[in-house]
Amino acid sequence: MTIQTRTIDYQDGDVDLQGYLAWDDAVEGKRPGVMIAHAWAGRSDFENGKAEKLAKLGYVGFALDNFGKGILGRNTEENSALIQPFLDDRAMLQGRLQIALDVLKGLDEVDASRVAAIGFCFGGLCVLDLARTGTDLAGVVSFHGLFGSPGNTGGNKIKAKVLALHGWDDPMAPPDQVVSLAEELSSMGADWQLHGYGNTMHAFTNPQANDPDFGTVYNPDADRRSWNAMQNFLSEIFA
Secondary structure, three states: OOEEEEEEEEEEOOEEEEEEEEEEOOOOOOEEEEEEEOOOOOOOHHHHHHHHHHHHOOOEEEEOOOOOOOOOOOOHHHHHHHHHHHHHOHHHHHHHHHHHHHHHHOOOOEEEEEEEEEEEOHHHHHHHHHHHOOOOOOEEEEEOOOOOOOOOOOOOOOOOEEEEEEEOOOOOOOHHHHHHHHHHHHHOOOOEEEEEEOOOOEOOOOOOOEEOOOOEEOOHHHHHHHHHHHHHHHHHHOO
8 A cells, every 4th residue: 555645736716726635556446535625724734634544545535725725824813714705605615615526526546426525624514515505426524513504505405425423512513503404404305414422522533622712622532433433434325
């Protein structure tokens, strides 16, 4: 096994974007592709590392870029400013995500009929929004994502299977929003699952998260369990 990586430049209009691709060159032929949507700081070593971990599982991992080539937030204020335009205009966000998905599907290493997306924090919102558009992909996995409905996808039918991995004590997605998400997914005909991890806050997969006052705390048990749940989910949808 030799994990190969490369960056991929692509555009949304006049915005230059750069994703990160990882694959195992010992695997022959096309294989399923898994897109990774980044958290609110932008595409970082965290998401790139997830792409490499997915490559070790036999997939092509593609960490997308929503903010622009080389753009990363350095603190809470900058991160908030980066995501706010997309929260204000979910259609713009959905369009940018679709462009990234099309890039992944067009790669020589990828079986375009077997593609999924995973996302962390803001990226969890991203992949749920991608599913809400009704676009054609096998499944999405949200890790401690944000659940608020975009308001422009009512009446759509969700084709992707959905797995939401959620810390029950996440202040950014309290229990009433969990119930609302379940109702929304059911109304859109989705095949959905939701795993709630007790005594677990937001950002539970991020070893750097240690701010209980803000509600972001790493939880190694939830991190391990959620990654295992994702592997089972991907094995099922790509069977």
